[in-house]
Amino acid sequence: MAGMDAIEVRGLRKTYRGHDAVRGIDLSVTRGEVFALLGPNGAGKTTTVEILEGHRKRSGGEVSVLGEDPGAAGRAWRARIGVVLQDAEDAADLTVTEMVRHIAGFYPDPRPVEEVIDLVGLTEKRKSKIRALSGGQRRRVDVALGMVGRPELLFLDEPTTGFDPAARRQFWDLIRTLAAEGTTILLTTHYLEEAEALADRLAVLAGGLIVAEGTPATLGGRAAAGAKVSWRHGGVQHTEQVTDPTELIRKLVAEEADLTTLTVTRPTLEDTYLQLIGVN
Amino acid sequence: MTAAAAVLPGTFANGVARGRVEIVQFLRDRTAVVFTFAFPAMLLLLFGTIFGDDYENSGISVAQVYTASMIAYGILNTGFITMGSGLALDREDGTLKRLHGTPITSTAYLLGKLILVFVLSVAEVATLLLVGVLVYDMPMPEASHWVTFAWLFLLSVIACTLCGIAVSALVKHARTAGAILNVPVVALQFISGVFIHPITQLPAWLITVASFFPVKWMSQGFRYVFLPDSMKRYEAAGQWELGRTAMVLGAWCVIGLVLCLLTFRWSEKDQ
Numbered sequence: 001m002a003g004m005d006a007i008e009v010r011g012l013r014k015t016y017r018g019h020d021a022v023r024g025i026d027l028s029v030t031r032g033e034v035f036a037l038l039g040p041n042g043a044g045k046t047t048t049v050e051i052l053e054g055h056r057k058r059s060g061g062e063v064s065v066l067g068e069d070p071g072a073a074g075r076a077w078r079a080r081i082g083v084v085l086q087d088a089e090d091a092a093d094l095t096v097t098e099m100v101r102h103i104a105g106f107y108p109d110p111r112p113v114e115e116v117i118d119l120v121g122l123t124e125k126r127k128s129k130i131r132a133l134s135g136g137q138r139r140r141v142d143v144a145l146g147m148v149g150r151p152e153l154l155f156l157d158e159p160t161t162g163f164d165p166a167a168r169r170q171f172w173d174l175i176r177t178l179a180a181e182g183t184t185i186l187l188t189t190h191y192l193e194e195a196e197a198l199a200d201r202l203a204v205l206a207g208g209l210i211v212a213e214g215t216p217a218t219l220g221g222r223a224a225a226g227a228k229v230s231w232r233h234g235g236v237q238h239t240e241q242v243t244d245p246t247e248l249i250r251k252l253v254a255e256e257a258d259l260t261t262l263t264v265t266r267p268t269l270e271d272t273y274l275q276l277i278g279v280n
Numbered sequence: 281m282t283a284a285a286a287v288l289p290g291t292f293a294n295g296v297a298r299g300r301v302e303i304v305q306f307l308r309d310r311t312a313v314v315f316t317f318a319f320p321a322m323l324l325l326l327f328g329t330i331f332g333d334d335y336e337n338s339g340i341s342v343a344q345v346y347t348a349s350m351i352a353y354g355i356l357n358t359g360f361i362t363m364g365s366g367l368a369l370d371r372e373d374g375t376l377k378r379l380h381g382t383p384i385t386s387t388a389y390l391l392g393k394l395i396l397v398f399v400l401s402v403a404e405v406a407t408l409l410l411v412g413v414l415v416y417d418m419p420m421p422e423a424s425h426w427v428t429f430a431w432l433f434l435l436s437v438i439a440c441t442l443c444g445i446a447v448s449a450l451v452k453h454a455r456t457a458g459a460i461l462n463v464p465v466v467a468l469q470f471i472s473g474v475f476i477h478p479i480t481q482l483p484a485w486l487i488t489v490a491s492f493f494p495v496k497w498m499s500q501g502f503r504y505v506f507l508p509d510s511m512k513r514y515e516a517a518g519q520w521e522l523g524r525t526a527m528v529l530g531a532w533c534v535i536g537l538v539l540c541l542l543t544f545r546w547s548e549k550d551q
Contacts, residue, residue, distance in 0.1 A: 055380060055546070075288055075383040083381030088374025093308040094301065105297050106382040108286035129308075145378065 004067060006031045006153050006184040007052060012061035014047050014208075021047045023208035024061065029201075031152075034175070034185045036195040039205035040277055045188040046086070048205070049157050052186065053083050066153055079107055082151030084142050086158055092131035096122055099130060100144050107149035119177070120144045121170055135162045143174065153184045160194060172197050192270045206277045220272040231262045291388045298384075298392020303399055316362065316400065317407050320354045324411050327475070340511060347412030348506040349474045352436070352498035354404040356465055359397050359440025360447075365457035366393065367448035380546035390445065390540070397441045405433070418506065425505045428522065432501040435529035439494050442536025449543035472496035473503075478514035487516050494532045497525040 007029035014022040022044040029035040039045050050056040051063065054070035054077075063070060068077050091099045100117060104110035117126050120140040125133060130141055139159060146154055156175075160168045168191075175198055179185055189195055195202050196216045203213040204220070212220045226243040231252065242248050245264050252259060267275075306312060327350075328343030370376045379389055412418035421429075444461075451457045471486050472495035473479035479487060479496070490496040496516075503511065504520040512520050 053381065055377065075385065078381070078383040079288060081381075085374055085378060085381070088378055090370070090373045090375040090378050091301075091305070092373075093305045098301075098304070102297060102301050103378075103382060106289060106294055106379075106384045108288050108383075146381075149382065 004031070005029060005064075006033070006066060007035075007186065008062075008064040009052075010062040012048065012051065012063060013059045014044070014051060014056070015059045020208055022051075022058075025205070025208075025210050027203065027210070029184060029186060031184050032179070032182050033200045034179050034187065034198050036199035036202040037186065037188045037205060038190075038192070038195055038202055038273060039188075043205040043277075044208040045205055046157060049155055049186065049188055053081065053155055054078070055083075079149060080152045082146040082149055082154040084146035084154065084156045084159055086161075088142060093129060095127050095129055096133075096141055096144075097126045099141065100148055103145045104148045109150055110148050111150055113148070116144045116148045119147075119174060121174075136164065136167045139163065140167075140171070143171070147178060147183075151183060153186070154178065156185065156187045158188055158190060160189070160191065168194070192268070192273055196269050204273060204276045212272075212276050216269055219269065220276050222267055222269070222272045225267050225272075228265045229262070230265075231257065231259060233257050288383055291385050292391070294384050294388035295391030296395065298389055299395025299399075302392050302396035306396060306400070316358060317404060320350055320357055320404065321407050321411050323353070324350045324408060325415065328416055338508075338510065340507060341416060343416040344412065344418045345477055345503065345507065345511070347408060347416060347418050348503045349477060349499040350408055351405050351502040351506075352472070352495055353469055353474050354408050355401050355433070355436045355498065356440055356468075356495060358400040358404050359437055360444040360465060361458070361461050362400060363393060363397055363441050363444030364448045364451060364461045365454060366396075367445055368451040368457045369454040371448075372454045376546050386544060386546065390544070393445070394438075394441055397444075398437055401433070401437050412506075421505055428501070429505045431526065432498070432505065432529075435526065435533060436494070436498045436501075439529050439532040439536055442533060442540050443494075446536055446539030446543050449545070468493055468495040472499055473516075474499045479516050480514065491516075491528075494529055497521075497528045501525045 005028045007027060009025060009027040012022055012025045012027075013020070025044075025048065037045050037048065047056065051058045052065050052070055054065075054073060057071055065073075066077065066080055070077075094102070096117060097113060101113045104113055104116075114123075117123055120143050122137060122140055122144065125137060130138065133141065139162065143156075143159065146156070160171055163171060172194070175185060175187075179198075185198075187195070187198065199216060201213070201215055202219060203210050205211070214220070214222075217223055224243075226241060227245045228239060228241055229245050229248055230237065230239045232238070240248060249262075249264075252262075324343075324346055327346045331342040331346075376389075409418075413420070447461065448457070451460055468490070469475045471482060471490040472493065473490075474495065476482065479490075482490075487496075500515055500521065503515070504522065512518060515521070
């Protein structure tokens with residue numbers, strides 16, 4: 001299995017009643033990688049992920065997930081993937097422990113229930129009914145259920161929607177822990193800082209096509225886009241666009257310019273993203 | 281790889297685990313518990329009180345006849361309605377999607393539902409019999425009738441459950457499930473000798489229509505179990521027709537199973 005990609009997609013298409021939701025995308029995710037799929041609503045993110053999970057049939061193209069076609073794979077394959085749902089409201093009358101234990105029972109080698117609940121930070125809530133949890137806590141149950149089977153590949157579809165900033169940081173740590181254990185993670189998100197914080201590589205989907213792919217630092221030519229250097233000197237605002245700010249700053253220092261207001265800015269991932277999806 | 285040596289848990293074990301969780305969830309929803317059990321019992325008390333007389337000096341009270349017939353309704357309620365709306369709800373709240381993301385089989389999921397319906401039906405029948413015995417002095421039948429009861433109960437539960445699963449494919453939203461599923465249920469009660477008995481009061485063509493569906497045979501069978509043999513003259517054929525009852529219910533089990541296999545889907549169809 002060594003060297004084989006976790007996910008391999010060639011020319012994936014999906015048509016709903018004449019409407020093209022996914023219009024031929026190529027994607028490869030290496031084992032152990034955290035890969036983020038970004039894109040506006042309706043870009044085809046969820047459709048793509050659902051096809052990879054085996055929840056939806058594709059209209060065309062080739063898909064291989066952990067070496068198998070998700071449209072035809074069986075139970076043994078399902079035991080190797082984990083799915084974190086986006087907006088489930090099931091099992092409201094069960095407690096956290098009851099539900100995690102129940103789902104764990106379907107896997108050949110599940111993680112210990114207490115360990116999983118502890119990892120998602122719900123130990124204090126383990127005896128609460130799922131109905132009584134806050135939205136963020138509810139999502140953490142979803143993550144617990146997605147990881148309890150020790151998946152080799154975990155799908156997370158917009159996992160932190162509705163989280164407060166502290167909960168989001170905690171969640172990121174959890175994802176990093178799983179990634180450090182070698183779990184391959186495919187993540188969709190609306191939050192650019194989330195993709196930047198977690199992803200080794202990312203792709204931007206717009207209108208059913210991949211418009212850019214790269215690392216958070218290089219996406220959409222971000223690395224080559226250069227930097228904007230601004231400073232005030234003698235009451236006058238100066239701004240210069242340069243590929244490499246080193247030379248300019250060295251020059252300014254040599255000229256003994258006043259650098260108390262110096263700023264160096266690169267396009268943020270958000271700037272790049274908005275440009276890619278055609279908003280700017 | 282620690283997982284390499286481990287084996288996937290079997291479908292039967294997973295099905296039993298589903299059944300346990302289904303029952304726990306059902307019991308924690310108090311409204312559902314009260315409605316499921318109190319409604320048929322309330323109808324029985326109402327009918328028994330309104331039509332309290334003897335059956336043409338047969339020594340059998342109308343209330344006793346209703347008790348026997350209402351068992352068919354009880355099973356229809358727990359099997360067909362609970363299953364039809366339960367499946368629609370599972371599709372809507374993400375239960376099905378959740379399970380489809382795990383290695384569980386659809387057979388194990390449906391086995392869990394069948395266990396739930398089986399337990400609910402036993403409790404439902406016990407409630408109705410308790411009302412019959414305590415309020416209407418219904419005598420309990422001899423042992424041989426309980427054998428008939430056993431196969432009749434099993435076939436009825438399986439047929440109703442499978443048809444409930446099949447018909448849930450037509451239910452778009454869990455909210456409207458109750459309303460949609462009650463249409464065939466109420467109509468069949470009226471033409472199958474549950475609410476209106478003797479069934480011979482109905483026009484012949486309506487009895488013919490009812491004979492194509494399981495409810496008529498269920499209620500007739502339960503009247504055989506709990507009423508004296510002389511009461512058979514009030515049946516459509518003047519006979520208990522146990523053989524034909526077994527055949528019709530068996531046929532509906534097969535029809536229900538085929539419909540189930542054709543219509544059951546883990547996820548909603550592509551919109």
